[in-house]
Amino acid sequence: MDISKTTVLLQAPTYELHGWRAFQVRAQPDETPTLHLAGWSGGQTRVCSPIAGVDVLLRSCLTRRSKLYSLLAPPAEGALDGSLLELWQKWKSVNHITWELDVTDELGCAFQSAQDEWGLAVEAVPDDFPTGYFAGTVSGSQPKLLARKIGDEFIVGPTAEELRWRHSLCLRLTLQYQRLDKADRPTADDFVYDFLKYWDLTPAERRWIAARL
Structure with a gap:
């Protein structure tokens, strides 16, 4: 999975995902895989359309439909389960997906690399930060x-x-x-x-x- 480190997204989030996982999928062997997110937002399960851009510093993904997904919350630990797994399986069936690869760890590594590069490992919130x-x-x-x-x-x-x-x-x-x-x-x-x-x-x-x- 090729992720640019220079993409800068300033669009406000459409959805803030938590308990998410990232997948590359394709329907035909000769197709270029597309990247998708599956997770929770506002108490509902969601699967996004193909992702067109990733901002590794802001931990955000912009879809081809111009929806911005914020991934500041940590991903789900392990495989999908429950209603989110049910939605993911249904989405794959509707879109005739024949191949998938979980790339959550790879995406997480890209986020962590950007965080380390920009010195974002701040343990304490400064006193002057508004509450x-x-x-x-x-x-x-x-x-x-x-x-x-x-x-x-x-x-x-x-x-x-x-x-x-x-x-x-x-x-x-x-x-x-x-x-x-x-x-x-x-x-x-x-x-x-x-x-x-x-x-x-x-x-x-x-x-x-x-x-x-």
């Missing part, structure tokens, strides 16, 4: 914070894992700016408020990104 993405209030004369029940606990604000995920995303977006060709590179404000206009970012996260460009 408001997970905040919520209830209207009234005395605003009240919203709490979420996670397991047996009620949590106000982000968990440590959620905060690391948001920080990782924002950090990767700052690096995307550096990967753009200098001759065509926009101003920091244009990048944050125009190029990333459709990204689900809080105003504070946008300011944090802009301050590092």
